[in-house]
Amino acid sequence: MKFAKIPSATITRLSMYSRTLERSLAQNEKIISSERLAKLCEVNPAQIRKDLAYFGEFGVRGVGYHVPELLFEIKRILGLNRTWDIGIVGVGNLGLALIANENFLKQGYIFRAAFDNNPQKIDRKLPNGLVIHHINELRSHCKEAGVEIGIIATPGIWAQEIANRFIKADVHAILNFAPVPIHVPPDAPPGFWVENVDFTVRLDKLAYHLTSS
Amino acid sequence: MKFAKIPSATITRLSMYSRTLERSLAQNEKIISSERLAKLCEVNPAQIRKDLAYFGEFGVRGVGYHVPELLFEIKRILGLNRTWDIGIVGVGNLGLALIANENFLKQGYIFRAAFDNNPQKIDRKLPNGLVIHHINELRSHCKEAGVEIGIIATPGIWAQEIANRFIKADVHAILNFAPVPIHVPPDAPPGFWVENVDFTVRLDKLAYHLTSS
DNA sequence: TGGTGTGAACAACTTCACAGCG
DNA sequence: CGCTGTGAAGTTGTTCACACCA
Numbered sequence: 001m002k003f004a005k006i007p008s009a010t011i012t013r014l015s016m017y018s019r020t021l022e023r024s025l026a027q028n029e030k031i032i033s034s035e036r037l038a039k040l041c042e043v044n045p046a047q048i049r050k051d052l053a054y055f056g057e058f059g060v061r062g063v064g065y066h067v068p069e070l071l072f073e074i075k076r077i078l079g080l081n082r083t084w085d086i087g088i089v090g091v092g093n094l095g096l097a098l099i100a101n102e103n104f105l106k107q108g109y110i111f112r113a114a115f116d117n118n119p120q121k122i123d124r125k126l127p128n129g130l131v132i133h134h135i136n137e138l139r140s141h142c143k144e145a146g147v148e149i150g151i152i153a154t155p156g157i158w159a160q161e162i163a164n165r166f167i168k169a170d171v172h173a174i175l176n177f178a179p180v181p182i183h184v185p186p187d188a189p190p191g192f193w194v195e196n197v198d199f200t201v202r203l204d205k206l207a208y209h210l211t212s213s
Numbered sequence: 214m215k216f217a218k219i220p221s222a223t224i225t226r227l228s229m230y231s232r233t234l235e236r237s238l239a240q241n242e243k244i245i246s247s248e249r250l251a252k253l254c255e256v257n258p259a260q261i262r263k264d265l266a267y268f269g270e271f272g273v274r275g276v277g278y279h280v281p282e283l284l285f286e287i288k289r290i291l292g293l294n295r296t297w298d299i300g301i302v303g304v305g306n307l308g309l310a311l312i313a314n315e316n317f318l319k320q321g322y323i324f325r326a327a328f329d330n331n332p333q334k335i336d337r338k339l340p341n342g343l344v345i346h347h348i349n350e351l352r353s354h355c356k357e358a359g360v361e362i363g364i365i366a367t368p369g370i371w372a373q374e375i376a377n378r379f380i381k382a383d384v385h386a387i388l389n390f391a392p393v394p395i396h397v398p399p400d401a402p403p404g405f406w407v408e409n410v411d412f413t414v415r416l417d418k419l420a421y422h423l424t425s426s
Numbered sequence: 427t428g429g430t431g432t433g434a435a436c437a438a439c440t441t442c443a444c445a446g447c448g
Numbered sequence: 449c450g451c452t453g454t455g456a457a458g459t460t461g462t463t464c465a466c467a468c469c470a
Contacts, residue, residue, distance in 0.1 A: 246450095246451065246452090247451075247452075248451085258451095259453095259454095262451090262452060262453060262454085263453085263454080265452095265453090266452090266453060266454070270452080270453070271452095272451075272452050272453080273451080273452075274450080274451055274452045274453080275449070275450045275451050275452075276450080276451065276452085277450095277451065277452080278452090
């Protein structure tokens with residue numbers, strides 16, 4: 001396929017395909033059709049073929065897709081054929097849960113630095129061996145640890161300030177769990193990216209559907 | 214405005230507007246224009262006006278929107294002018310973090326029941342006073358506590374089974390944090406709704422953008 | 427034969443531009 | 449006058465339908 005702008009939703013789906021293919025692989029499925037994968041992911045089969053077509057031709061006509069090969073290609077497309085170094089700010093309940101989340105590690109996301117502003121927590125050692133540092137030392141420790149993706153798990157008030165500090169520390173991507181959207185400052189480097197994860201939005205959607213049906 | 218199908222994205226944004234308006238209110242802003250609210254939420258002003266137009270006319274031409282009034286209306290639309298009773302399965306790191314999350318409580322989401330399958334955890338009391346029950350007792354305790362929304366914070370393997378049990382317990386909405394999408398079974402009641410929250414997808418998006426830029 | 431790859435039709439959502447009104 | 453409310457235009461994303469090929 002020719003060059004085209006890739007829909008953001010396509011990337012989201014590729015990530016889902018990858019997770020689903022890992023399960024298929026674990027069950028020793030060798031070949032999968034777009035129809036079967038579509039059913040597992042609850043999307044339209046044509047959608048899957050189109051999503052993949054943005055990046056190449058990975059299937060065999062009349063047969064389907066070779067599972068290990070397709071998984072490999074999708075992970076390569078997403079940049080998951082390597083590990084990623086993560087730094088996190090806010091070692092409260094949520095922060096601890098994220099650090100302990102083994103799915104992240106399985107996908108190659110490795111926590112390399114943790115920060116908080118609570119003096120009681122500074123210098124404490126986490127189960128994974130990481131030592132909590134004060135946010136004032138974010139820049140130096142992030143640079144030293146080669147942090148590439150920053151996670152914000154602080155109260156909303158701090159989120160933007162932490163984001164600015166991550167930017168100064170050469171961190172080019174942020175996953176924000178605070179319930180306040182991060183604004184990308186004008187001086188952010190090109191290619192800087194933020195994903196805002198707001199649980200409350202999802203609960204609100206459920207409340208809406210329960211209310212209006 | 215006439216009857217029209219309301220985009221799912223509109224509901225997502227209404228939830229964001231609500232959060233933003235709460236902050237404006239806390240800062241004693243009385244009036245807000247679609248332009249200003251748009252800037253705070255990083256959306257197009259016309260988008261805001263259109264989103265609101267699905268539900269009525271809440272502004273004053275030449276002036277803007279009265280903040281407390283608009284907030285009230287949006288919360289009413291979303292069904293947040295009341296409290297919602299929540300049940301959660303999986304009291305691990307993530308589950309505990311969700312239960313302790315004060316944003317939920319602030320929005321009117323109240324945890325009424327907690328379940329796990331780890332015998333060590335059964336009958337233990339949580340900081341908020343809730344006692345952890347075995348998932349075999351999900352149905353009776355959910356009914357007794359009037360649980361309306363179920364949260365799944367278990368490993369992926371259990372997610373679908375738990376969802377099925379929630380359905381049997383008359384729970385009509387599920388927020389699923391397991392990295393496996395919940396399939397809505399054919400025998401689910403009409404109006405049943407699922408939201409799948411998958412952190413890994415969001416990290417994968419960041420990895421993709423860092424890789425291809 | 428059967429499932430992929432893809433142009434074309436379709437559907438959904440967003441933005442524009444301006445009428446309408448306080 | 450200024451900002452909302454909204455039809456129309458524009459843009460983006462999804463699904464169809466079938467050519468193509470192992």
